Amino acid sequence: xxxxxxxxxxxxxxxxxxxxxxxxxxxxxxxxxxxxxxxxxxxxxxxxxxxxxxxxxxxxxxxxxxxxxxxxxxxxxxxxxxxxxx
Numbered sequence: 665x666x667x668x669x670x671x672x673x674x675x676x677x678x679x680x681x682x683x684x685x686x687x688x689x690x691x692x693x694x695x696x697x698x699x700x701x702x703x704x705x706x707x708x709x710x711x712x713x714x715x716x717x718x719x720x721x722x723x724x725x726x727x728x729x730x731x732x733x734x735x736x737x738x739x740x741x742x743x744x745x746x747x748x749x750x
Contacts, residue, residue, distance in 0.1 A: 694730030709733040
């Protein structure tokens with residue numbers, strides 16, 4: 665289901681307060697939408713444990729920051745050791 669067209673884009677208040685955005689951005693709110701003003705910026709997205717580093721490209725416009733920082737670990741499949749009987 666897509667977002668309604670009458671609803672505005674969600675941006676974190678901390679981002680709106682910053683006027684001169686030349687340095688790295690640290691984003692804690694993963695629900696914020698990537699806008700045109702953020703193109704080419706280095707962004708660190710917090711996933712609850714650590715920060716993930718990305719550079720915003722034109723393909724990412726309109727998406728949310730949470731899509732680019734994984735929150736789950738990949739499962740490690742252990743090999744089963746079979747003992748041979750003598």
